[in-house]
Amino acid sequence: MDWTQFRLSEYAGVDNAVISQIERGVKKFFEPDLLLRLANALQLTTLERREFFLAASGLDNSQLVRQPSMGTATDTHHPGKILEKLLGILRQVRAPSFLNDVYGDVIAANTAVIRFFNIPASMIESAPHMPGGFNAMRMTFGNELVGRTHVSENWDAYAMSSMRSYRDSTLRYRAEPYFKYLMKTFRDPSKYPLFDRYWKRVSSVEQDKIMNSDTFEYDHESHGHIKYLTTGITTTTAFGELFLTTYLPLDNHTKDVFDGLLMDGGDSVIRLAPWPEKPMP
Template sequence: MPGLLWDLHQFESAGNDDEGEGVEHKAFGQVVTALRKEQIDFASGHSWSQHRLADETGLTVRIVGKIERGEQARLDRQILEGLAQAFQLTSFERREFFAMASEVTDASLVRAALGSEEVFTQVWALLDTLCAPAFLMDPFADVIGVNRALLAFHDLNLAQLKAARETAAGANNIAFLLAPDGRLRQMLGRGWRPIALANVQQWRAMTLRYRHTERFRQLFSALSAYPDFYGLWADSHEDGYDDYSRLRSYSYLHGAHGPVAYTVFTNTSISGYGELYLSTFVPQDRVTTALFQELAGKGGQALSLAPWPNPSLG
Protein backbone atom coordinates (compact mmCIF):
# COMPACT_ATOMS: atom_id res chain seq x y z
CA MET A 1 0.00 0.00 0.00
CA PRO A 2 1.53 3.39 -0.95
CA GLY A 3 2.42 5.75 1.86
CA LEU A 4 0.09 8.67 2.53
CA LEU A 5 1.36 11.93 1.07
CA TRP A 6 1.35 14.03 4.19
CA ASP A 7 3.36 17.11 4.99
CA LEU A 8 6.36 15.62 6.77
CA HIS A 9 7.40 19.00 8.12
CA GLN A 10 4.12 19.10 10.04
CA PHE A 11 5.09 15.97 11.95
CA GLU A 12 8.66 17.08 12.55
CA SER A 13 7.27 20.33 13.90
CA ALA A 14 4.79 18.48 16.08
CA GLY A 15 7.61 16.36 17.42
CA ASN A 16 9.68 19.42 18.36
CA ASP A 17 6.71 21.02 20.11
CA ASP A 18 6.27 17.89 22.21
CA GLU A 19 9.78 17.68 23.62
CA GLY A 20 9.00 19.36 26.92
CA GLU A 21 5.46 18.18 27.53
CA GLY A 22 6.43 14.99 29.37
CA VAL A 23 3.37 13.10 28.15
CA GLU A 24 4.16 9.45 27.50
CA HIS A 25 2.35 6.73 25.59
CA LYS A 26 4.46 3.73 26.51
CA ALA A 27 1.79 1.04 26.32
CA PHE A 28 0.46 2.43 23.04
CA GLY A 29 3.99 2.49 21.64
CA GLN A 30 4.50 -1.14 22.61
CA VAL A 31 1.26 -2.08 20.84
CA VAL A 32 2.37 -0.20 17.70
CA THR A 33 5.66 -2.12 17.81
CA ALA A 34 3.79 -5.42 18.19
CA LEU A 35 1.46 -4.59 15.28
CA ARG A 36 4.40 -3.56 13.10
CA LYS A 37 6.15 -6.86 13.75
CA GLU A 38 2.97 -8.73 12.76
CA GLN A 39 3.21 -7.25 9.26
CA ILE A 40 5.31 -9.36 6.89
CA ASP A 41 7.37 -8.04 3.99
CA PHE A 42 6.85 -10.91 1.55
CA ALA A 43 9.85 -9.86 -0.54
CA SER A 44 12.24 -10.44 2.36
CA GLY A 45 10.16 -12.74 4.56
CA HIS A 46 10.83 -10.50 7.55
CA SER A 47 8.63 -8.30 9.70
CA TRP A 48 8.26 -4.67 8.77
CA SER A 49 11.06 -2.39 9.87
CA GLN A 50 10.46 1.10 11.22
CA HIS A 51 11.54 2.38 7.80
CA ARG A 52 8.82 0.30 6.13
CA LEU A 53 6.17 1.59 8.55
CA ALA A 54 7.35 5.13 7.86
CA ASP A 55 6.95 4.53 4.12
CA GLU A 56 3.46 3.09 4.59
CA THR A 57 2.23 5.96 6.78
CA GLY A 58 4.07 8.96 5.35
CA LEU A 59 5.67 9.61 8.73
CA THR A 60 9.39 10.04 9.24
CA VAL A 61 11.44 7.23 10.75
CA ARG A 62 12.18 9.57 13.65
CA ILE A 63 8.49 10.00 14.45
CA VAL A 64 7.84 6.25 14.13
CA GLY A 65 10.66 5.62 16.59
CA LYS A 66 9.26 8.18 19.03
CA ILE A 67 5.79 6.63 18.81
CA GLU A 68 7.15 3.16 19.54
CA ARG A 69 9.22 4.41 22.48
CA GLY A 70 6.19 6.22 23.90
CA GLU A 71 7.84 9.62 23.48
CA GLN A 72 5.47 11.13 20.90
CA ALA A 73 3.16 13.21 23.07
CA ARG A 74 0.91 14.46 20.29
CA LEU A 75 -0.93 11.61 18.61
CA ASP A 76 -3.26 13.49 16.31
CA ARG A 77 -5.95 12.17 14.01
CA GLN A 78 -3.71 11.92 10.94
CA ILE A 79 -1.07 9.91 12.77
CA LEU A 80 -3.57 7.49 14.28
CA GLU A 81 -5.58 7.01 11.09
CA GLY A 82 -2.39 6.53 9.10
CA LEU A 83 -1.20 3.79 11.46
CA ALA A 84 -4.62 2.10 11.45
CA GLN A 85 -4.68 2.15 7.65
CA ALA A 86 -1.14 0.79 7.38
CA PHE A 87 -1.97 -2.08 9.74
CA GLN A 88 -5.29 -2.66 7.89
CA LEU A 89 -7.20 -2.69 11.17
CA THR A 90 -10.85 -3.69 11.12
CA SER A 91 -13.54 -1.43 12.56
CA PHE A 92 -13.45 -3.16 15.96
CA GLU A 93 -9.65 -3.09 15.97
CA ARG A 94 -9.62 0.61 15.06
CA ARG A 95 -11.92 1.35 18.00
CA GLU A 96 -9.55 -0.46 20.38
CA PHE A 97 -6.49 1.17 18.78
CA PHE A 98 -7.82 4.73 18.99
CA ALA A 99 -9.02 4.20 22.56
CA MET A 100 -5.62 2.90 23.58
CA ALA A 101 -3.94 6.05 22.29
CA SER A 102 -5.54 7.89 25.22
CA GLU A 103 -3.54 5.70 27.64
CA VAL A 104 -6.63 5.13 29.78
CA THR A 105 -6.30 1.93 31.82
CA ASP A 106 -9.03 -0.67 32.28
CA ALA A 107 -9.46 0.48 35.87
CA SER A 108 -9.90 4.11 34.76
CA LEU A 109 -12.60 3.22 32.24
CA VAL A 110 -15.11 2.46 34.98
CA ARG A 111 -16.48 4.81 37.62
CA ALA A 112 -14.93 4.48 41.06
CA ALA A 113 -18.30 3.52 42.54
CA LEU A 114 -18.60 0.52 40.23
CA GLY A 115 -17.20 -2.58 41.90
CA SER A 116 -15.64 -5.07 39.48
CA GLU A 117 -16.64 -7.95 41.72
CA GLU A 118 -20.24 -6.78 41.53
CA VAL A 119 -20.07 -6.72 37.73
CA PHE A 120 -18.65 -10.23 37.68
CA THR A 121 -21.30 -11.52 40.10
CA GLN A 122 -24.11 -10.19 37.91
CA VAL A 123 -22.66 -11.68 34.73
CA TRP A 124 -22.01 -15.03 36.40
CA ALA A 125 -25.60 -15.12 37.66
CA LEU A 126 -26.78 -14.74 34.06
CA LEU A 127 -24.50 -17.55 32.93
CA ASP A 128 -25.98 -19.71 35.69
CA THR A 129 -29.59 -19.15 34.64
CA LEU A 130 -29.56 -18.84 30.82
CA CYS A 131 -31.70 -21.49 29.12
CA ALA A 132 -29.33 -21.83 26.17
CA PRO A 133 -25.68 -22.80 25.67
CA ALA A 134 -23.45 -19.99 26.93
CA PHE A 135 -19.90 -19.27 28.06
CA LEU A 136 -17.95 -16.39 29.60
CA MET A 137 -14.55 -15.10 28.42
CA ASP A 138 -11.99 -12.47 29.39
CA PRO A 139 -10.12 -10.23 26.87
CA PHE A 140 -7.67 -13.04 26.01
CA ALA A 141 -10.58 -15.41 25.24
CA ASP A 142 -9.66 -17.43 28.30
CA VAL A 143 -12.89 -19.23 29.20
CA ILE A 144 -13.87 -18.16 32.71
CA GLY A 145 -16.94 -20.38 32.82
CA VAL A 146 -19.45 -22.44 30.85
CA ASN A 147 -23.01 -23.47 31.60
CA ARG A 148 -24.28 -27.04 31.57
CA ALA A 149 -26.26 -26.52 28.36
CA LEU A 150 -23.05 -25.77 26.46
CA LEU A 151 -21.38 -28.91 27.80
CA ALA A 152 -24.39 -30.99 26.76
CA PHE A 153 -24.58 -29.33 23.34
CA HIS A 154 -20.96 -30.09 22.45
CA ASP A 155 -20.89 -33.41 24.35
CA LEU A 156 -18.07 -32.21 26.61
CA ASN A 157 -17.32 -33.39 30.12
CA LEU A 158 -15.59 -31.92 33.14
CA ALA A 159 -12.51 -34.11 32.74
CA GLN A 160 -11.89 -32.74 29.22
CA LEU A 161 -12.18 -29.17 30.45
CA LYS A 162 -9.85 -29.77 33.39
CA ALA A 163 -7.30 -31.35 31.04
CA ALA A 164 -7.38 -28.21 28.87
CA ARG A 165 -6.42 -26.08 31.87
CA GLU A 166 -3.13 -27.97 32.09
CA THR A 167 -2.06 -27.21 28.51
CA ALA A 168 0.30 -24.38 27.54
CA ALA A 169 -2.62 -22.23 26.34
CA GLY A 170 -4.81 -23.03 29.33
CA ALA A 171 -8.61 -22.98 29.19
CA ASN A 172 -8.67 -20.75 26.12
CA ASN A 173 -11.49 -20.63 23.59
CA ILE A 174 -9.16 -20.53 20.57
CA ALA A 175 -7.18 -23.47 21.93
CA PHE A 176 -10.39 -25.47 22.43
CA LEU A 177 -11.24 -24.88 18.76
CA LEU A 178 -7.75 -25.63 17.43
CA ALA A 179 -7.04 -28.90 19.25
CA PRO A 180 -6.79 -31.39 16.32
CA ASP A 181 -8.27 -34.32 18.27
CA GLY A 182 -10.48 -32.24 20.53
CA ARG A 183 -14.08 -33.17 21.15
CA LEU A 184 -15.30 -29.69 20.18
CA ARG A 185 -13.72 -29.92 16.75
CA GLN A 186 -15.27 -33.33 16.19
CA MET A 187 -18.74 -32.05 17.10
CA LEU A 188 -18.50 -29.03 14.79
CA GLY A 189 -17.69 -31.19 11.76
CA ARG A 190 -17.72 -29.16 8.53
CA GLY A 191 -18.85 -26.16 10.51
CA TRP A 192 -15.47 -26.06 12.25
CA ARG A 193 -13.54 -23.79 9.91
CA PRO A 194 -16.00 -20.88 9.60
CA ILE A 195 -16.57 -21.00 13.36
CA ALA A 196 -12.83 -21.13 14.11
CA LEU A 197 -12.13 -18.30 11.65
CA ALA A 198 -14.86 -16.07 13.11
CA ASN A 199 -13.49 -16.65 16.62
CA VAL A 200 -9.93 -15.80 15.58
CA GLN A 201 -11.22 -12.62 13.92
CA GLN A 202 -12.96 -11.64 17.13
CA TRP A 203 -9.88 -12.59 19.15
CA ARG A 204 -7.68 -10.22 17.12
CA ALA A 205 -9.90 -7.30 18.12
CA MET A 206 -10.36 -8.39 21.74
CA THR A 207 -6.62 -8.66 22.35
CA LEU A 208 -5.42 -5.62 20.42
CA ARG A 209 -4.86 -3.41 23.45
CA TYR A 210 -3.03 -6.29 25.19
CA ARG A 211 -0.64 -7.27 22.38
CA HIS A 212 2.31 -6.01 24.40
CA THR A 213 1.53 -8.11 27.49
CA GLU A 214 3.31 -11.25 28.60
CA ARG A 215 0.03 -13.21 28.58
CA PHE A 216 -0.60 -12.40 24.92
CA ARG A 217 2.95 -13.36 23.91
CA GLN A 218 2.74 -16.60 25.89
CA LEU A 219 -0.70 -17.39 24.48
CA PHE A 220 0.28 -16.59 20.89
CA SER A 221 3.29 -18.88 21.23
CA ALA A 222 1.13 -21.69 22.64
CA LEU A 223 -1.50 -21.33 19.90
CA SER A 224 1.21 -21.29 17.24
CA ALA A 225 1.94 -24.92 18.08
CA TYR A 226 -1.43 -25.91 16.58
CA PRO A 227 -1.18 -26.75 12.84
CA ASP A 228 -4.14 -24.59 11.78
CA PHE A 229 -3.36 -21.45 13.75
CA TYR A 230 -1.19 -19.51 11.32
CA GLY A 231 -3.54 -20.17 8.42
CA LEU A 232 -6.52 -18.89 10.41
CA TRP A 233 -4.51 -15.94 11.73
CA ALA A 234 -3.57 -14.90 8.18
CA ASP A 235 -7.06 -15.48 6.75
CA SER A 236 -8.67 -13.55 9.61
CA HIS A 237 -7.16 -10.35 8.24
CA GLU A 238 -7.46 -10.89 4.51
CA ASP A 239 -7.96 -7.84 2.29
CA GLY A 240 -11.46 -6.44 2.37
CA TYR A 241 -12.55 -8.13 5.61
CA ASP A 242 -14.10 -5.90 8.25
CA ASP A 243 -15.17 -6.93 11.75
CA TYR A 244 -18.00 -4.58 12.70
CA SER A 245 -20.36 -6.81 14.70
CA ARG A 246 -20.10 -9.45 17.41
CA LEU A 247 -23.06 -11.35 15.94
CA ARG A 248 -22.06 -14.72 14.49
CA SER A 249 -24.59 -16.96 12.70
CA TYR A 250 -23.92 -20.63 11.91
CA SER A 251 -25.76 -23.47 10.21
CA TYR A 252 -24.10 -26.88 10.00
CA LEU A 253 -24.43 -30.61 10.70
CA HIS A 254 -23.52 -31.11 14.35
CA GLY A 255 -21.74 -34.34 15.26
CA ALA A 256 -24.14 -35.17 18.09
CA HIS A 257 -27.40 -33.41 17.20
CA GLY A 258 -27.59 -33.23 13.41
CA PRO A 259 -28.63 -30.01 11.62
CA VAL A 260 -28.45 -26.91 13.82
CA ALA A 261 -28.80 -23.18 13.15
CA TYR A 262 -28.06 -20.50 15.72
CA THR A 263 -26.60 -17.04 16.25
CA VAL A 264 -24.01 -16.32 18.92
CA PHE A 265 -24.83 -13.07 20.73
CA THR A 266 -21.90 -11.69 22.72
CA ASN A 267 -22.64 -9.18 25.47
CA THR A 268 -19.79 -7.03 26.76
CA SER A 269 -19.59 -5.94 30.41
CA ILE A 270 -16.97 -3.43 31.52
CA SER A 271 -14.89 -4.04 34.63
CA GLY A 272 -11.69 -2.70 36.11
CA TYR A 273 -9.96 -5.92 35.02
CA GLY A 274 -10.84 -5.79 31.35
CA GLU A 275 -14.09 -6.60 29.61
CA LEU A 276 -16.20 -9.69 30.27
CA TYR A 277 -17.67 -11.35 27.18
CA LEU A 278 -20.81 -13.43 27.72
CA SER A 279 -21.61 -15.42 24.56
CA THR A 280 -25.07 -17.00 24.26
CA PHE A 281 -26.34 -19.32 21.50
CA VAL A 282 -29.76 -18.19 20.22
CA PRO A 283 -31.63 -20.71 18.01
CA GLN A 284 -32.66 -19.71 14.48
CA ASP A 285 -35.04 -22.54 13.61
CA ARG A 286 -37.60 -24.74 15.35
CA VAL A 287 -35.37 -27.80 15.44
CA THR A 288 -32.57 -25.95 17.22
CA THR A 289 -35.09 -24.22 19.50
CA ALA A 290 -36.45 -27.60 20.61
CA LEU A 291 -32.91 -28.90 21.11
CA PHE A 292 -31.89 -25.95 23.29
CA GLN A 293 -35.07 -26.31 25.35
CA GLU A 294 -34.15 -29.93 25.98
CA LEU A 295 -30.58 -28.99 26.92
CA ALA A 296 -31.85 -26.29 29.28
CA GLY A 297 -33.53 -29.03 31.29
CA LYS A 298 -30.11 -30.44 32.12
CA GLY A 299 -29.47 -27.51 34.43
CA GLY A 300 -27.05 -26.98 37.24
CA GLN A 301 -24.53 -24.42 38.29
CA ALA A 302 -22.11 -23.04 35.73
CA LEU A 303 -18.60 -24.48 35.82
CA SER A 304 -15.58 -22.29 36.55
CA LEU A 305 -12.48 -22.71 34.36
CA ALA A 306 -9.94 -19.89 33.96
CA PRO A 307 -9.31 -17.60 36.96
CA TRP A 308 -10.83 -14.14 37.15
CA PRO A 309 -9.47 -11.58 37.18
CA ASN A 310 -6.78 -12.72 34.78
CA PRO A 311 -3.41 -12.46 36.57
CA SER A 312 -2.17 -10.32 33.65
CA LEU A 313 -4.94 -7.79 34.25
CA GLY A 314 -5.27 -7.84 38.02
Protein backbone atom coordinates (compact mmCIF):
# COMPACT_ATOMS: atom_id res chain seq x y z
CA MET A 1 0.00 0.00 0.00
CA ASP A 2 1.17 3.54 -0.79
CA TRP A 3 -0.15 5.55 2.15
CA THR A 4 -0.38 9.31 2.56
CA GLN A 5 -0.80 10.80 6.03
CA PHE A 6 -4.37 11.74 5.22
CA ARG A 7 -5.28 8.32 3.86
CA LEU A 8 -3.82 6.47 6.85
CA SER A 9 -5.54 8.90 9.20
CA GLU A 10 -8.85 8.25 7.46
CA TYR A 11 -8.52 4.45 7.38
CA ALA A 12 -7.29 4.18 10.97
CA GLY A 13 -9.72 6.68 12.43
CA VAL A 14 -6.80 8.60 13.95
CA ASP A 15 -6.33 12.37 13.90
CA ASN A 16 -4.03 13.49 11.09
CA ALA A 17 -1.90 15.46 13.56
CA VAL A 18 -1.13 12.23 15.44
CA ILE A 19 -0.08 10.50 12.22
CA SER A 20 2.19 13.47 11.48
CA GLN A 21 3.77 13.19 14.94
CA ILE A 22 4.44 9.49 14.41
CA GLU A 23 6.02 10.08 11.00
CA ARG A 24 8.29 12.81 12.38
CA GLY A 25 9.30 10.70 15.39
CA VAL A 26 7.80 13.23 17.80
CA LYS A 27 5.27 10.90 19.40
CA LYS A 28 7.01 8.69 21.96
CA PHE A 29 4.07 6.96 23.66
CA PHE A 30 1.64 4.79 21.71
CA GLU A 31 -1.64 4.00 23.42
CA PRO A 32 -2.93 0.42 22.95
CA ASP A 33 -6.01 1.65 21.06
CA LEU A 34 -3.83 3.67 18.67
CA LEU A 35 -1.62 0.66 17.96
CA LEU A 36 -4.65 -1.52 17.33
CA ARG A 37 -6.17 1.01 14.93
CA LEU A 38 -2.92 1.30 12.98
CA ALA A 39 -2.42 -2.48 12.77
CA ASN A 40 -5.98 -2.91 11.51
CA ALA A 41 -5.70 -0.10 8.97
CA LEU A 42 -2.42 -1.47 7.62
CA GLN A 43 -4.04 -4.92 7.28
CA LEU A 44 -1.08 -6.61 8.94
CA THR A 45 -1.05 -10.39 9.13
CA THR A 46 -1.02 -12.08 12.53
CA LEU A 47 2.75 -12.56 12.34
CA GLU A 48 3.28 -8.95 11.22
CA ARG A 49 1.08 -7.67 14.07
CA ARG A 50 3.27 -9.43 16.61
CA GLU A 51 6.37 -7.75 15.14
CA PHE A 52 4.57 -4.40 14.94
CA PHE A 53 3.58 -4.45 18.61
CA LEU A 54 7.11 -5.50 19.63
CA ALA A 55 8.54 -2.59 17.64
CA ALA A 56 6.12 -0.21 19.36
CA SER A 57 7.43 -1.23 22.78
CA GLY A 58 10.43 1.03 22.21
CA LEU A 59 12.83 -1.65 23.49
CA ASP A 60 15.78 -2.69 21.36
CA ASN A 61 16.98 -6.26 20.95
CA SER A 62 19.59 -6.01 23.70
CA GLN A 63 16.82 -5.11 26.16
CA LEU A 64 14.43 -7.86 25.08
CA VAL A 65 16.80 -10.66 26.08
CA ARG A 66 17.86 -11.81 29.52
CA GLN A 67 20.42 -9.45 31.00
CA PRO A 68 23.79 -10.87 32.10
CA SER A 69 24.52 -10.59 35.80
CA MET A 70 26.42 -12.27 38.61
CA GLY A 71 23.51 -14.60 39.34
CA THR A 72 22.31 -15.49 35.84
CA ALA A 73 23.85 -17.04 32.76
CA THR A 74 23.04 -16.22 29.13
CA ASP A 75 24.77 -16.42 25.75
CA THR A 76 22.45 -13.89 24.11
CA HIS A 77 25.15 -11.19 24.09
CA HIS A 78 27.92 -13.47 22.76
CA PRO A 79 27.69 -13.79 18.95
CA GLY A 80 30.60 -16.22 18.77
CA LYS A 81 28.96 -18.69 21.14
CA ILE A 82 25.60 -18.33 19.42
CA LEU A 83 27.05 -19.02 15.97
CA GLU A 84 29.14 -21.93 17.22
CA LYS A 85 26.04 -23.63 18.61
CA LEU A 86 23.89 -23.01 15.53
CA LEU A 87 26.59 -24.03 13.07
CA GLY A 88 27.01 -27.24 15.06
CA ILE A 89 23.31 -27.98 14.65
CA LEU A 90 23.43 -27.08 10.96
CA ARG A 91 26.20 -29.64 10.38
CA GLN A 92 24.03 -32.39 11.86
CA VAL A 93 20.75 -31.67 10.07
CA ARG A 94 19.96 -34.33 7.48
CA ALA A 95 18.15 -32.10 4.99
CA PRO A 96 18.84 -28.93 2.98
CA SER A 97 19.22 -26.16 5.59
CA PHE A 98 20.49 -22.62 6.02
CA LEU A 99 20.87 -19.96 8.70
CA ASN A 100 19.72 -16.38 8.12
CA ASP A 101 19.20 -13.19 10.10
CA VAL A 102 16.32 -10.70 10.35
CA TYR A 103 17.43 -8.93 7.17
CA GLY A 104 17.32 -12.12 5.09
CA ASP A 105 21.10 -12.38 4.85
CA VAL A 106 22.17 -16.02 4.69
CA ILE A 107 24.89 -16.46 7.32
CA ALA A 108 25.62 -20.11 6.57
CA ALA A 109 24.21 -22.97 4.51
CA ASN A 110 24.88 -26.63 4.04
CA THR A 111 26.10 -27.78 0.65
CA ALA A 112 22.85 -29.69 0.13
CA VAL A 113 20.75 -26.52 -0.09
CA ILE A 114 23.28 -24.89 -2.45
CA ARG A 115 23.09 -27.95 -4.69
CA PHE A 116 19.30 -27.95 -4.47
CA PHE A 117 19.07 -24.41 -5.85
CA ASN A 118 21.96 -24.94 -8.28
CA ILE A 119 23.61 -21.76 -7.01
CA PRO A 120 26.69 -21.12 -9.17
CA ALA A 121 30.07 -20.64 -7.47
CA SER A 122 30.40 -17.26 -9.22
CA MET A 123 27.30 -15.99 -7.41
CA ILE A 124 28.79 -16.84 -4.01
CA GLU A 125 32.19 -15.41 -4.96
CA SER A 126 30.69 -12.07 -6.01
CA ALA A 127 28.40 -11.78 -2.97
CA PRO A 128 30.79 -9.93 -0.61
CA HIS A 129 31.28 -7.17 -3.18
CA MET A 130 27.67 -6.05 -3.66
CA PRO A 131 24.77 -4.83 -1.48
CA GLY A 132 22.60 -7.77 -0.46
CA GLY A 133 24.97 -10.21 -2.10
CA PHE A 134 24.27 -12.92 0.48
CA ASN A 135 20.58 -12.07 0.84
CA ALA A 136 17.88 -14.64 0.12
CA MET A 137 16.07 -12.01 -1.95
CA ARG A 138 18.93 -12.04 -4.44
CA MET A 139 18.38 -15.72 -5.13
CA THR A 140 14.61 -15.29 -5.46
CA PHE A 141 14.29 -11.94 -7.23
CA GLY A 142 17.76 -10.94 -8.45
CA ASN A 143 18.51 -10.51 -12.15
CA GLU A 144 20.59 -13.73 -12.16
CA LEU A 145 17.15 -15.43 -12.14
CA VAL A 146 18.35 -18.35 -10.01
CA GLY A 147 15.01 -18.68 -8.25
CA ARG A 148 12.98 -18.23 -11.43
CA THR A 149 14.98 -20.93 -13.21
CA HIS A 150 14.80 -23.25 -10.21
CA VAL A 151 10.99 -23.20 -10.09
CA SER A 152 9.69 -24.20 -13.50
CA GLU A 153 6.06 -24.27 -12.33
CA ASN A 154 4.08 -22.41 -9.62
CA TRP A 155 6.62 -19.58 -9.64
CA ASP A 156 4.05 -16.99 -8.55
CA ALA A 157 3.07 -18.93 -5.42
CA TYR A 158 6.73 -19.56 -4.63
CA ALA A 159 7.60 -15.87 -4.98
CA MET A 160 4.61 -14.75 -2.90
CA SER A 161 5.46 -17.13 -0.04
CA SER A 162 9.10 -16.04 -0.07
CA MET A 163 8.16 -12.36 0.01
CA ARG A 164 5.61 -12.80 2.80
CA SER A 165 8.25 -14.44 4.98
CA TYR A 166 10.66 -11.62 4.20
CA ARG A 167 8.14 -8.93 5.12
CA ASP A 168 7.35 -10.70 8.40
CA SER A 169 10.96 -11.03 9.52
CA THR A 170 12.00 -7.48 8.56
CA LEU A 171 9.04 -5.49 9.89
CA ARG A 172 10.73 -4.54 13.17
CA TYR A 173 13.89 -3.43 11.39
CA ARG A 174 12.67 -1.27 8.53
CA ALA A 175 13.89 1.96 10.12
CA GLU A 176 17.42 0.55 10.48
CA PRO A 177 20.11 1.95 8.16
CA TYR A 178 21.07 -1.51 6.91
CA PHE A 179 17.50 -2.33 5.84
CA LYS A 180 17.26 0.97 3.95
CA TYR A 181 20.61 0.17 2.35
CA LEU A 182 19.27 -3.18 1.13
CA MET A 183 15.99 -1.74 -0.11
CA LYS A 184 17.77 0.84 -2.23
CA THR A 185 19.28 -2.06 -4.18
CA PHE A 186 16.21 -4.32 -4.12
CA ARG A 187 14.07 -1.55 -5.63
CA ASP A 188 16.46 -1.01 -8.53
CA PRO A 189 14.58 -2.66 -11.44
CA SER A 190 17.78 -3.25 -13.37
CA LYS A 191 19.08 -5.47 -10.56
CA TYR A 192 15.84 -6.80 -9.06
CA PRO A 193 13.20 -6.60 -11.80
CA LEU A 194 10.47 -8.42 -9.81
CA PHE A 195 11.12 -7.41 -6.20
CA ASP A 196 9.00 -4.26 -5.99
CA ARG A 197 6.06 -5.88 -7.73
CA TYR A 198 5.87 -8.71 -5.20
CA TRP A 199 6.64 -6.45 -2.23
CA LYS A 200 3.52 -4.44 -3.06
CA ARG A 201 1.36 -7.42 -4.01
CA VAL A 202 1.97 -9.24 -0.74
CA SER A 203 0.72 -6.28 1.29
CA SER A 204 -2.73 -6.65 -0.29
CA VAL A 205 -3.14 -10.42 0.14
CA GLU A 206 -6.32 -11.21 2.05
CA GLN A 207 -5.23 -14.58 3.45
CA ASP A 208 -3.77 -14.32 6.95
CA LYS A 209 -0.46 -15.88 7.89
CA ILE A 210 -0.32 -17.46 11.35
CA MET A 211 2.61 -19.92 11.05
CA ASN A 212 6.26 -19.21 10.31
CA SER A 213 6.27 -22.13 7.89
CA ASP A 214 5.44 -22.62 4.22
CA THR A 215 4.65 -25.63 2.05
CA PHE A 216 6.15 -25.62 -1.44
CA GLU A 217 5.12 -27.88 -4.31
CA TYR A 218 6.50 -27.37 -7.80
CA ASP A 219 8.46 -28.89 -10.67
CA HIS A 220 12.18 -28.55 -9.99
CA GLU A 221 14.46 -27.86 -12.95
CA SER A 222 16.58 -30.96 -12.19
CA HIS A 223 14.66 -33.17 -9.77
CA GLY A 224 11.12 -33.20 -11.11
CA HIS A 225 8.04 -32.73 -8.95
CA ILE A 226 8.93 -32.00 -5.35
CA LYS A 227 7.00 -31.17 -2.20
CA TYR A 228 8.46 -29.95 1.07
CA LEU A 229 7.74 -27.95 4.20
CA THR A 230 9.96 -25.26 5.70
CA THR A 231 10.47 -25.50 9.43
CA GLY A 232 12.85 -23.63 11.64
CA ILE A 233 14.59 -22.90 14.90
CA THR A 234 14.35 -19.27 16.01
CA THR A 235 17.18 -18.07 18.24
CA THR A 236 16.66 -14.82 20.14
CA THR A 237 19.81 -12.76 20.57
CA ALA A 238 20.81 -9.25 21.62
CA PHE A 239 21.43 -8.56 17.92
CA GLY A 240 18.09 -9.76 16.53
CA GLU A 241 16.71 -13.20 15.82
CA LEU A 242 18.49 -15.88 13.83
CA PHE A 243 16.49 -18.43 11.85
CA LEU A 244 17.76 -21.91 11.08
CA THR A 245 15.49 -23.13 8.28
CA THR A 246 15.23 -26.76 7.23
CA TYR A 247 13.36 -28.30 4.30
CA LEU A 248 11.33 -31.34 5.36
CA PRO A 249 10.26 -33.66 2.51
CA LEU A 250 6.54 -34.36 2.23
CA ASP A 251 6.70 -37.31 -0.16
CA ASN A 252 9.05 -40.22 -0.86
CA HIS A 253 10.45 -38.75 -4.07
CA THR A 254 11.45 -35.51 -2.36
CA LYS A 255 12.98 -37.49 0.50
CA ASP A 256 15.10 -39.43 -2.00
CA VAL A 257 16.17 -36.17 -3.65
CA PHE A 258 17.20 -34.63 -0.33
CA ASP A 259 19.05 -37.79 0.71
CA GLY A 260 20.98 -37.68 -2.56
CA LEU A 261 21.89 -34.03 -2.07
CA LEU A 262 23.40 -34.88 1.32
CA MET A 263 25.77 -37.48 -0.12
CA ASP A 264 29.43 -36.72 -0.92
CA GLY A 265 29.81 -33.75 1.42
CA GLY A 266 26.30 -32.36 1.18
CA ASP A 267 26.23 -31.98 4.97
CA SER A 268 29.29 -29.70 4.99
CA VAL A 269 28.60 -26.10 6.00
CA ILE A 270 29.66 -22.96 4.12
CA ARG A 271 29.99 -19.70 6.07
CA LEU A 272 28.51 -16.77 4.14
CA ALA A 273 27.21 -13.34 5.29
CA PRO A 274 28.83 -11.51 8.23
CA TRP A 275 26.90 -11.32 11.51
CA PRO A 276 26.16 -9.43 13.70
CA GLU A 277 28.17 -6.68 11.98
CA LYS A 278 26.44 -5.34 8.87
CA PRO A 279 28.97 -3.56 6.62
CA MET A 280 27.56 -1.19 4.00
CA PRO A 281 30.27 -0.83 1.33
